[in-house]
Amino acid sequence: MAKDLISSGSLSDIRVLDLTRVWAGPLATRVMGDFGADIIKISDPRVQLLSSNGLNHKLNRNKRNIGVRLDIEEGRDVLLGLVKKSDVIIENFRPRVMRNLNIGYDVLKTVKPDIIFVSMPGFGVDGPYSEYPAFGTTAEAVAGIPSLIGYGDGVPISTGIAYGDPISGLNAITLIMAALRIKNQTGHGQFIDIALSASPLCNLGEYVGAYSGSKKVPNPSGNRSKEYSPQGAFRCRGRDQWIAISVFNNREWMNLKNLLNDSDVNDIQTDTLEHRKNHEEIIEGALAKWTSRLDAFEAVSLLQENGIRSGNVSSGAQLLEDAHLNDRDFFFDFEEEEYGWKRYDGNSIPGNKIPKSKWSGTNDVGVNSKEILTDLLGYTESLCKELASKEAVYFGD
Numbered sequence: 001m002a003k004d005l006i007s008s009g010s011l012s013d014i015r016v017l018d019l020t021r022v023w024a025g026p027l028a029t030r031v032m033g034d035f036g037a038d039i040i041k042i043s044d045p046r047v048q049l050l051s052s053n054g055l056n057h058k059l060n061r062n063k064r065n066i067g068v069r070l071d072i073e074e075g076r077d078v079l080l081g082l083v084k085k086s087d088v089i090i091e092n093f094r095p096r097v098m099r100n101l102n103i104g105y106d107v108l109k110t111v112k113p114d115i116i117f118v119s120m121p122g123f124g125v126d127g128p129y130s131e132y133p134a135f136g137t138t139a140e141a142v143a144g145i146p147s148l149i150g151y152g153d154g155v156p157i158s159t160g161i162a163y164g165d166p167i168s169g170l171n172a173i174t175l176i177m178a179a180l181r182i183k184n185q186t187g188h189g190q191f192i193d194i195a196l197s198a199s200p201l202c203n204l205g206e207y208v209g210a211y212s213g214s215k216k217v218p219n220p221s222g223n224r225s226k227e228y229s230p231q232g233a234f235r236c237r238g239r240d241q242w243i244a245i246s247v248f249n250n251r252e253w254m255n256l257k258n259l260l261n262d263s264d265v266n267d268i269q270t271d272t273l274e275h276r277k278n279h280e281e282i283i284e285g286a287l288a289k290w291t292s293r294l295d296a297f298e299a300v301s302l303l304q305e306n307g308i309r310s311g312n313v314s315s316g317a318q319l320l321e322d323a324h325l326n327d328r329d330f331f332f333d334f335e336e337e338e339y340g341w342k343r344y345d346g347n348s349i350p351g352n353k354i355p356k357s358k359w360s361g362t363n364d365v366g367v368n369s370k371e372i373l374t375d376l377l378g379y380t381e382s383l384c385k386e387l388a389s390k391e392a393v394y395f396g397d
Contacts, residue, residue: 009036014180017042017082018063019091023136023162024196025120026059027169028176029090033062034359040082040372041065043365045394057334058344060362066373067366067394070101074392079103081377083112087183088176092120092196094131105191114189116179118172124195134196139164143201150220157220168199229276230256230283233313236296242313243296245287245303247276255306262286334361366396 014037018029033039041060045067066082069075080103083089089108091098098104098119105117119125122134123142140146140163146156175192183189201208207218223232223244231246247253250271257265265286269275276283291299296312303310312318319325320343332346333356346356373379373393387393 009034011035011037014038014088015040015086017079017086017089019089019093020120021092023055023059023165024168025090025092025118025172027166028118028172029063030059030061031169031173032176039063040086040368041363042068042070042079042082045069045365045391048365057336057342057362061332061334061344062359063363064368064372065363065365066369067396068369069392069394070103072390072392074387074390076101076103078373078377078387078393080108080111082372083108083115085376086112086115087180088116088118090118090120090172090176094121094133095119095125096131109189112189114183114187116176116183116189116192118176118192118194120168120172120194120196122196124198125193129197134164136162136165136168136196139168139196140200142197143199144204144207145200148204148207148218148220151222152219164196164200167203168194168196171199171202224280227273229273229280230287232284232287234284234288234291236291236294236299238295240315241296243291243299243303244311244313246309248309252306252308256287256303256308259302259306260286260290262290329356332356332359334359336361364396366394369393369395 011032014032016029016032016037016039018025018039018041020026020029029037029039029041039062041063043065046069066078068078070079105119108115108117121130122138123129123132134142137158140159141156143164145163146158149157149159172192172194175194179190179192210216210218225231225246228246228248233242233244235242245256247256250273253270253276257270264282265279268279268282270279270283294302300310300312314322320331325331330346332344333341334344335341370384373384373387374381379387384393384395388395
């Protein structure tokens with residue numbers, strides 16, 4: 001984060017060393033950076049951040065960057081010096097990496113006894129799978145999510161958003177904030193082990209419980225639900241225009257039934273969930289016929305006016321222009337040197353005292369190396385030059 005922002009925001013007294021890559025870890029530190037924490041991203045200078053990578057700009061804003069070779073002794077010494085000045089260090093390597101570099105928790109806590117060390121490997125730091133690599137798609141598969149998505153034809157379907165990554169990042173924030181509170185109360189740091197594959201599983205309790213109790217494996221049912229009916233996505237007038245509808249109770253159904261005014265639906269018994277489930281195809285056919293005559297936003301307005309849960313199935317372009325999101329100042333517009341102005345998601349958590357106009361974009365590898373070394377560690381100009389000559393620290397182009 002730019003230096004003039006470190007003094008503002010609800011987390012302005014927190015410093016985090018970010019060794020993470022890809023999505024889960026960078027998301028956790030990005031949210032903390034949005035709220036004023038001093039995030040120092042420690043990057044391997046041999047691996048440049050891609051300026052054209054939208055994910056990079058989305059996840060690495062509001063962070064300072066120092067390029068350090070952790071496999072070189074002088075680079076490792078830089079990390080240890082930064083640990084002394086920090087509250088949290090977070091990484092998502094396979095467990096052996098930090099051990100092999102001799103910068104595991106057992107080493108770092110001797111340097112800073114109250115350090116909070118967050119490890120986010122694919123399968124945790126121990127166990128038979130601990131050294132397996134993983135991405136969010138791997139994690140959601142191991143958690144069983146794809147087996148619950150689809151139409152019962154036996155083909156598992158991924159969420160398409162690598163769900164294991166964002167949910168792990170959000171879990172990490174929760175655990176870090178809890179650890180910081182404990183540190184404030186007791187003065188003790190701690191080691192936090194977040195397995196990428198376990199985070200999505202924690203949100204599937206009902207399915208695990210259902211099987212352990214009945215030994216019946218839940219089958220995917222497309223967009224339908226056992227608890228709500230009708231529920232699904234229905235095409236509206238125009239090209240690729242859809243809305244999602246979910247009827248929660250009998251009162252909502254009666255309102256929808258009156259809107260449909262369909263003779264086929266009126267001729268069958270639909271006053272309870274069980275009755276509606278028995279006639280789901282007839283009801284869905286009538287709904288599809290009704291929505292096909294309406295513009296998506298017109299249909300949603302009618303349904304919401306009648307107390308029926310519904311929403312437009314938005315495309316990326318529609319989201320960027322969405323009046324509601326823009327009214328709530330959700331997006332973050334940032335001018336990139338090479339690509340001009342681009343729009344990214346902001347932060348859905350309210351209460352941030354830092355206006356988005358003061359947020360900073362992604363910093364390239366090593367851009368902040370000198371200021372971090374001189375301001376935080378008191379390194380001299382000659383020492384910085386020596387580190388550069390040994391390729392232990394990279395100071396940018």
